[in-house]
Amino acid sequence: MLWIIGAICALxxxxxxxxxxSLTLSGALAATVMGTIYFAxxxxxxxxxxxxxFVSSSALSKYKQSHKNELEQSYAKTGRRDAGQVLxxxxxxxxxxxxxxxxxxxxxxxxxxxxxxxVTADTWATExxxxxxxxxxxxxxxxxxxAGTSGGVSLLGTMAAAIGGAMIGGFAWLFEVIxxxxxxxxxxxLLVGIVAGLVGAFTDSILGASLQLMYKCRVCDKDVEVLHHCGQETVKIRGLSLMNNDAVNIWSSILGGCAALVIAILMDL
Known part of the structure; x- marks a missing residue:
């Protein structure tokens, strides 16, 4: 019964x-499967x-969307998430x-x-x-x-990352109470959320500035994450072939999770 209820809610x-x-068709299917498992x-x-x-990140991706449209053309992933980004x-x-x-x-x-x-801190920092x-x-x-270059950080983005991480920590406490x-x-x-969020977000930026697969646009000479930009095929300039945007997100999440575990261990000492 839990699996059925979970599937209905997730769908x-x-x-x-x-x-x-906010999701492509593949993203919606992946989110349905994932939500069902989480619920059940x-x-x-x-x-x-x-x-x-998901709700907070989707809402932020729509905030001042017209201002972000040009920047999103340089990203491998846009505000509309596909299955790879969901996973x-x-x-x-x-x-x-x-x-x-x-x-x-x-x-x-x-x-x-x-x-x-x-993932919340990184999304909030970007948006x-x-x-x-x-x-x-x-x-x-x-x-x-x-603006929009991988590996770039700003004070506003860092503050947003900290607030996003704190929000997750606050809701973790609330849901645990309930x-x-x-x-x-x-x-x-709150400490877990803020520290882990910042560790993960900065890991994402460091990987984005060093190991992430990047290309250069032949037309506007801009560093981008995509194979095509300004209607032309781009040229690879740096990065590892397997270190795309999704891989960067996964490794950043692993580091953020490890940071949370370190806090948990220190709290038990």
Whole structure:
């Protein structure tokens, strides 16, 4: 019965997201499967945090969309998420949800919140940071970069990342209160969300500035993540072949989850 209810709820949410053009068809199908597993194998804590990330990130992607349209042409992934992006953002959390169902352990929850704080912080940093009036700086050398360049960071984007991570930590505490006995304080969850979110977001920027696969547009001479730009095929300039945007998101999430686990271990000392 839980699987049926989960499938219905997930289909309703992903269907609405597809209708609102927040998900492609493949993204909606992946989100339906993922949501079903989260709901049936987990509970409010797991499904609720996933929903908070998805709803808040989708809403932000639509905020001042006209201002972001030009920047999105340089990104491998746009505000409308496909199956690869859905799995890159929620696949690791789904694995932890299944592991917790098979072998319950508190550390799974910490790692999960760290992962979701990372993807939320990274999304918020991108969506809000792109609205900054100042050009971003390279996370590696501090030089000014064109808006939308991978590896660029800004004060506004960093603040957005911290707030996004804190939001995930706050909802983790709330859902834990509602779901069962509370054994972790709000302060701990906020600390996990903020630290893990910032670690993951900066890891994303560092990988974006170093190992991520990047191309150069033959027309506008801009560094981009896509194979075609300005109607022309782009030229590879750096990065590892397998280190695309989704791979960067996965590795950043792993580092964010590890940061959350470190906090959990330190709290137990």
């Amino acid at each position: 309703f949410v992903s269907g609405g997201a597809y209708w609102k053009k 194998a987990g509970h409010l804590f797991w499904f609720g945090i996933l929903l908070v990330f 890159a953002n929620g696949g690791l959390g789904m694995l932890l949800c299944l592991l917790n169902a098979i072998w319950p352990h508190p550390e799974w929850a910490y790692a999960y919140v760290g992962i979701m704080a990372t 809000i940071g792109s609205l900054s009036r100042k050009l971003p700086r390279s996370v590696l050398n501090g030089r000014r970069l064109p 779901s069962g006995p509370l054994d972790r304080s709000l302060l701990i969850w």
